[in-house]
Amino acid sequence: MAAYVLTRAGAKVILLEAGGPWDSRTDSAMLTWPYDSPRRGAPTRERPFGEFDACIGGWEIAGEPYTVAEGDRFDWWRARMLGGRTNHWGRISLRFGPDDFRPRSLDGLGDDWPIGYAELQPYYDQLDRLVGIFGSVEGLRNHPDGIFLPPPRPRCYELLVKNACDRLGITCIPARISVLTRPHNGRSACHYCGQCYRGCRTNSNFSSPGVLLSPALETGRLTLVTNAMAREVTVNRAGLATGVSYIDKTTGHERHAGARVVVLAASACESARLLLNSKSSRFPDGLANSSGTVGKYLTDTTGTDVAGVIPRLMDQVPHDEEGVGSLHVYMPWWLDNRKLDFPRGYHIEVWGGLRQPAYGILSDVHKYPSGGGYGVQLKRDYRRYYGATVWFAMRGEMIPNPDSYCEIDPSTVDQWGIPVLRFHWKWSEHETRQARHAQETLRAIIDQMGGQPLDPMPGPAQDQGLLAGGRIIHEVGGTRMGKDARTSVLNRHCQAHDVKNLFVVDGGPFVGQADKNPTWTILALAWRTSDYIADQRRTGML
Numbered sequence: 222m223a224a225y226v227l228t229r230a231g232a233k234v235i236l237l238e239a240g241g242p243w244d245s246r247t248d249s250a251m252l253t254w255p256y257d258s259p260r261r262g263a264p265t266r267e268r269p270f271g272e273f274d275a276c277i278g279g280w281e282i283a284g285e286p287y288t289v290a291e292g293d294r295f296d297w298w299r300a301r302m303l304g305g306r307t308n309h310w311g312r313i314s315l316r317f318g319p320d321d322f323r324p325r326s327l328d329g330l331g332d333d334w335p336i337g338y339a340e341l342q343p344y345y346d347q348l349d350r351l352v353g354i355f356g357s358v359e360g361l362r363n364h365p366d367g368i369f370l371p372p373p374r375p376r377c378y379e380l381l382v383k384n385a386c387d388r389l390g391i392t393c394i395p396a397r398i399s400v401l402t403r404p405h406n407g408r409s410a411c412h413y414c415g416q417c418y419r420g421c422r423t424n425s426n427f428s429s430p431g432v433l434l435s436p437a438l439e440t441g442r443l444t445l446v447t448n449a450m451a452r453e454v455t456v457n458r459a460g461l462a463t464g465v466s467y468i469d470k471t472t473g474h475e476r477h478a479g480a481r482v483v484v485l486a487a488s489a490c491e492s493a494r495l496l497l498n499s500k501s502s503r504f505p506d507g508l509a510n511s512s513g514t515v516g517k518y519l520t521d522t523t524g525t526d527v528a529g530v531i532p533r534l535m536d537q538v539p540h541d542e543e544g545v546g547s548l549h550v551y552m553p554w555w556l557d558n559r560k561l562d563f564p565r566g567y568h569i570e571v572w573g574g575l576r577q578p579a580y581g582i583l584s585d586v587h588k589y590p591s592g593g594g595y596g597v598q599l600k601r602d603y604r605r606y607y608g609a610t611v612w613f614a615m616r617g618e619m620i621p622n623p624d625s626y627c628e629i630d631p632s633t634v635d636q637w638g639i640p641v642l643r644f645h646w647k648w649s650e651h652e653t654r655q656a657r658h659a660q661e662t663l664r665a666i667i668d669q670m671g672g673q674p675l676d677p678m679p680g681p682a683q684d685q686g687l688l689a690g691g692r693i694i695h696e697v698g699g700t701r702m703g704k705d706a707r708t709s710v711l712n713r714h715c716q717a718h719d720v721k722n723l724f725v726v727d728g729g730p731f732v733g734q735a736d737k738n739p740t741w742t743i744l745a746l747a748w749r750t751s752d753y754i755a756d757q758r759r760t761g762m763l
């Protein structure tokens with residue numbers, strides 16, 4: 222987004238990307254049949270979500286370790302390709318609501334942001350118009366409506382979910398997804414192949430190479446340097462950033478890109494790592510770290526899942542119900558915390574249907590009512606249960622705590638000798654109580670649909686089913702914004718308090734989570750920050 226806005230404002234931009242190039246129009250595996258590959262779509266190390274997945278990266282990257290403090294659990298998902306995780310994200314594109322920017326004022330927990338919803342709203346609006354997003358105008362409190370294209374109709378299993386939610390008093394509405402249901406800004410409408418995670422050859426969903434970097438390149442002002450692993454932000458004697466030193470991964474040589482303004486967008490934790498590794502006599506604790514808060518206030522979305530088998534969906538007549546490669550309906554937070562034993566909320570995502578089968582489908586068939594088996598019986602079971610499972614995913618708000626952060630590991634380096642991150646992680650009772658509530662709710666929906674959950678209810682020994690920190694891949698914070706330079710890294714413009722020509726535009730500036738996925742807010746904030754940089758350059762302030 223920064224490259225898009227700044228090149229259009231007339232700036233010359235050099236973009237350093239640690240991974241290789243990618244163009245979904247030519248590189249995507251869209252419409253490849255599983256039987257076209259001997260692996261049948263099974264995961265590989267660099268594509269842990271399946272070999273046809275667009276995103277190169279994973280929980281482990283060869284030569285690029287990270288460490289976790291003893292006794293803690295944190296998993297770090299990293300992309301290594303142009304466009305990063307936007308190549309296979311779920312495209313669930315939710316705005317934060319007014320309450321999400323002032324949580325401390327409302328319940329005394331976490332901190333307020335230095336900006337409010339009103340300041341970000343124009344950027345959300347222009348983002349909706351530029352990218353294209355479907356949804357419905359609902360007027361719900363703290364779930365602001367956007368400028369929506371028409372939503373697709375619910376699929377069969379989604380209609381059953383909607384009916385069950387209506388009976389339970391749970392709000393269930395059309396999802397808000399950055400997939401085009403109408404031609405938009407020169408891009409074609411979705412043809413409902415259901416394979417968004419593979420990258421879209423018709424550019425009908427949002428990924429940053431297709432929607433932002435292509436027009437930035439067309440300005441002629443963007444220089445793209447791929448396979449460039451940034452090591453450090455360099456500074457001069459006046460304490461201003463002078464550019465970025467990086468490893469050219471194709472030769473192993475160190476190079477330097479000089480710049481008047483440096484913008485970090487390497488993902489929340491990687492940007493914190495870069496700053497902590499940018500030590501100099503003037504900044505001995507790392508760059509922009511006079512507050513000691515780089516790496517602190519790290520959060521991830523809370524997550525717990527329940528799958529259920531629904532008898533009414535068994536033995537379906539095979540038919541095409543693929544739709545977009547994401548949700549058609551979802552459940553935004555609908556309850557009042559004053560009546561609950563935990564603060565903040567969660568939303569529910571729902572997955573299922575008759576999607577293209579691939580390697581691993583129904584690998585848990587032994588958990589189904591007839592228990593799987595061998596030969597003819599097993600084949601019958603596969604046909605009977607194909608499309609009969611519905612997965613519910615709770616995705617909620619974590620409150621920042623002092624035990625969840627990242628720092629530089631004193632004794633581990635990556636393959637280029639760059640010190641790596643060490644993570645610390647603890648859930649508090651706020652999150653485990655929220656997870657217990659979610660488990661009960663998801664099971665109630667399955668019950669209401671006439672189905673049964675595939676796994677037993679988790680208990681305290683399993684953190685009530687909460688997945689490990691990092692598992693939802695929504696990590697934010699680490700370079701948070703704030704009014705006070707003693708307790709935050711960036712000011713209200715995502716500009717470092719300590720270094721005026723240094724900015725961060727990934728999830729790092731977030732002051733906290735919300736019960737929404739973060740990427741629409743990352744993009745809106747990045748646009749706002751980039752406008753500010755352009756204004757400051759025009760007026761000679763930078």
Ligand SMILES: Cc1cc2nc3c(=O)[nH]c(=O)nc-3n(C[C@H](O)[C@H](O)[C@H](O)COP(=O)(O)OP(=O)(O)OC[C@H]3O[C@@H](n4cnc5c(N)ncnc54)[C@H](O)[C@@H]3O)c2cc1C
Nearest residue numbers: 239301302305306310311312313451487488727738739740
């Ligand atoms: C499977 C999946 C589903 C998701 N679904 C959703 C969703 O539905 N809704 C939502 O809001 N969010 C979703 N997310 C999260 C979303 O993808 C991230 O919030 C978003 O991509 C973060 O953007 P980013 O630019 O900060 O980081 P990234 O997308 O990770 O991009 C960072 C880029 O920086 C590069 N880089 C890293 N380190 C360096 C370095 N040292 N030097 C040079 N380059 C470097 C990386 O190669 C990468 O290209 C999902 C994520 C995953 C993995």
Ligand code: SF4
Nearest residue numbers: 411412415417421546
């Ligand atoms: S479902 Fe639509 S947006 Fe997604 S990959 Fe297929 S055509 Fe593209």
